[in-house]
Amino acid sequence: MDVTLPTLLFWQNGNDFYGSHQGVRFYIQPKDNLFQVEVWRGLLNKQHSTIEERADFPLNEEGLNALKAWIATLSP
Secondary structure (H helix, E strand, O other): OOOOOOOHHHHHOOOOEEEEEOOEEEEEEEEOOEEEEEEEEOOOOHHHOOOOEEEEEEOOHHHHHHHHHHHHHHOO
């Protein structure tokens, strides 16, 4: 199953995003020309969870595709 995320334009306009994919929850923010991603599991929100993974990807189409693939690999 593919990870569904907004288009590149959404991020280029400075928008943050919370999402989930098969039990993996994530927060993505565009910063310093990067996608900065934090990942956690469970039912609680980010503030009440332990961040398990962090990663950065270039803020471009290739980075967006790599980000989607990375999140997919974290799913059970």
